[in-house]
Amino acid sequence: MVTPLFFLFAGLSIACAISLVYHKNPLYSAISLVGVFISLACIYITLAAPFIAAVQVLVYAGAIMVLVLFVIMLLNLDEDKPLTQLRYLYAVGAVFGVTLLAQTFFIFYAVSKTPNTSIPNTESGLTMSIGKAMYTEYLLPVEIVGIMLLMAIVGSVIMSRHLSQTQIELVKAKEDFEAFQERNDY
Amino acid sequence: MEQVIKTVFPIVILFTGATIAFGAVMGIVAYTVLAERKVLGWLQGRIGPNRVGPWGVLQPFADLFKFIFKEDIAPDKSTKFVYYLAPIVAVTAALIPMVVYPFGPDITSVDWSFLPFGLGDGVKRLPLAIAQIDVAVLFVLGVTSVGVYGIALAGWSSNSKYSLMGGLRSSAQMISYELAMGASVLGVVMLAGSLNLTDIIHAQMNSPFRWFIIPQFIGFMVFLISAFAETNRVPFDLPEAETELVAGFHTEYSALKFALFFMAEYVNMFTVSVMCVTLFLGGWYVPGLSHIFPAGSIPYAAVSVGAFFLKIFAFLFFYIWVRGTLPRFRFDQLMNFGWKFLLPVAIANVVLTIVAIWLWNVL
Numbered sequence: 001m002v003t004p005l006f007f008l009f010a011g012l013s014i015a016c017a018i019s020l021v022y023h024k025n026p027l028y029s030a031i032s033l034v035g036v037f038i039s040l041a042c043i044y045i046t047l048a049a050p051f052i053a054a055v056q057v058l059v060y061a062g063a064i065m066v067l068v069l070f071v072i073m074l075l076n077l078d079e080d081k082p083l084t085q086l087r088y089l090y091a092v093g094a095v096f097g098v099t100l101l102a103q104t105f106f107i108f109y110a111v112s113k114t115p116n117t118s119i120p121n122t123e124s125g126l127t128m129s130i131g132k133a134m135y136t137e138y139l140l141p142v143e144i145v146g147i148m149l150l151m152a153i154v155g156s157v158i159m160s161r162h163l164s165q166t167q168i169e170l171v172k173a174k175e176d177f178e179a180f181q182e183r184n185d186y
Numbered sequence: 187m188e189q190v191i192k193t194v195f196p197i198v199i200l201f202t203g204a205t206i207a208f209g210a211v212m213g214i215v216a217y218t219v220l221a222e223r224k225v226l227g228w229l230q231g232r233i234g235p236n237r238v239g240p241w242g243v244l245q246p247f248a249d250l251f252k253f254i255f256k257e258d259i260a261p262d263k264s265t266k267f268v269y270y271l272a273p274i275v276a277v278t279a280a281l282i283p284m285v286v287y288p289f290g291p292d293i294t295s296v297d298w299s300f301l302p303f304g305l306g307d308g309v310k311r312l313p314l315a316i317a318q319i320d321v322a323v324l325f326v327l328g329v330t331s332v333g334v335y336g337i338a339l340a341g342w343s344s345n346s347k348y349s350l351m352g353g354l355r356s357s358a359q360m361i362s363y364e365l366a367m368g369a370s371v372l373g374v375v376m377l378a379g380s381l382n383l384t385d386i387i388h389a390q391m392n393s394p395f396r397w398f399i400i401p402q403f404i405g406f407m408v409f410l411i412s413a414f415a416e417t418n419r420v421p422f423d424l425p426e427a428e429t430e431l432v433a434g435f436h437t438e439y440s441a442l443k444f445a446l447f448f449m450a451e452y453v454n455m456f457t458v459s460v461m462c463v464t465l466f467l468g469g470w471y472v473p474g475l476s477h478i479f480p481a482g483s484i485p486y487a488a489v490s491v492g493a494f495f496l497k498i499f500a501f502l503f504f505y506i507w508v509r510g511t512l513p514r515f516r517f518d519q520l521m522n523f524g525w526k527f528l529l530p531v532a533i534a535n536v537v538l539t540i541v542a543i544w545l546w547n548v549l
Contacts (some may be wrong), residue, residue, distance in 0.1 A: 055328075063364075069357075
């Protein structure tokens with residue numbers, strides 16, 4: 001039952017990935033990427049990891065890609081922009097592709113060499129066991145990732161405002177003044 | 187032969203259940219539209235539709251046939267593939283969460299051994315839900331968030347300024363209020379200790395408060411307000427602000443494609459009502475019912491299912507009532523309210539709940 005489903009969703013995700021690279025219009029690429037994410041979520045479900053699947057859809061398909069779509073729609077990029085200035089990217093892409101392919105074959109090799117002894121634990125993909133592992137055994141990495149994400153949020157806010165320190169102080173003073181005016185109005 | 191039947195039978199049962207649930211949801215959705223027109227009529231001192239069938243009860247079918255027989259128009263400069271894809275995405279994402287709705291309690295009193303080929307052997311319970319998955323709450327939030335694509339793509343592919351503005355507004359609104367909604371659910375999840383909707387109902391049965399609306403009133407209010415925003419309903423129906431945007435993201439849509447968007451909106455209303463009832467109002471649980479009928483018997487299940495739908499109808503009525511009463515927000519007010527008030531309140535509720543649970547366990 002699981003094997004045909006795996007091939008269905010694996011094929012779907014590969015097809016979406018090819019269409020992601022193939023399309024020149026960034027909006028079509030973004031839609032294809034959403035397709036890849038959703039097919040991956042379905043594969044996670046067949047691998048008995050429902051939590052990862054739900055989070056995959058919620059975070060990647062539901063939040064991040066919507067923002068990407070937003071940016072594409074607002075910028076309204078030209079469809080037929082020539083790629084002449086970006087030729088060196090083909091080389092970079094080839095290097096990355098070969099590396100990933102080598103890695104994949106290495107994983108296949110490693111898995112085929114490992115004796116398949118233990119029956120996979122069906123409990124391990126459930127929310128309770130993931131939570132327990134995250135907040136006991138792997139607490140430090142989780143905390144570090146949390147701090148890094150917080151830094152990224154603060155950094156993006158600062159960068160999006162494009163302000164120097166004196167300008168920030170000016171904005172603050174202006175806001176204070178407006179608040180003061182508003183208080184006096186009522 | 188017997189082996190084949192034994193393999194196929196559970197799948198057939200699942201499909202039957204899914205079909206019944208789909209029919210029930212679509213019927214309720216069709217009559218919510220009629221109820222909306224009727225109740226709005228009464229609220230505004232009108233009669234409402236009363237020509238098609240006695241008391242207007244056949245109006246939904248008349249509307250449906252009208253949508254089907256209208257000419258299917260696509261704007262000249264639209265991006266055709268995406269233009270046709272958008273309503274399909276919207277309605278699919280709205281319908282999928284149906285698989286995890288807990289419609290009623292498990293029926294455990296029936297002896298299934300009368301079934302041929304030994305199909306009923308060892309079957310102890312018949313759950314009144316299509317699937318009781320471990321991450322149901324996240325599943326519903328995730329799948330409904332995919333519905334944003336339907337609206338955003340509809341706005342973009344129509345190649346019209348009104349549509350684009352409506353699509354952008356509505357996706358911005360839905361992303362913003364999704365956060366508050368997710369954070370408001372956390373309190374309930376912590377009290378229940380599970381993301382499974384059936385487990386959450388059982389946790390409410392065993393808690394001293396019976397319904398989680400009592401310990402989680404702040405969470406309930408935040409959830410209710412963001413539910414209105416998520417479904418693009420009054421007072422948060424900015425995407426369809428007709429004085430500014432004609433009809434928002436579906437300005438260029440006609441015939442059955444428009445009907446799909448319309449349907450998606452009402453199915454989403456139904457979904458948030460189910461979530462609200464299940465998380466905060468005990469779902470199908472009726473306090474004290476197990477003293478009248480034994481738990482797990484058929485009458486117990488029937489009354490529970492009735493109570494579940496009654497609570498949902500109350501919510502849908504509330505939606506319509508609010509629509510007839512409140513004016514619309516301005517867009518900046520909406521964004522400020524979502525980010526600067528609702529989200530901090532929801533996070534404060536989470537912290538409060540953590541402290542309360544800790545104190546409860548310590549004392």
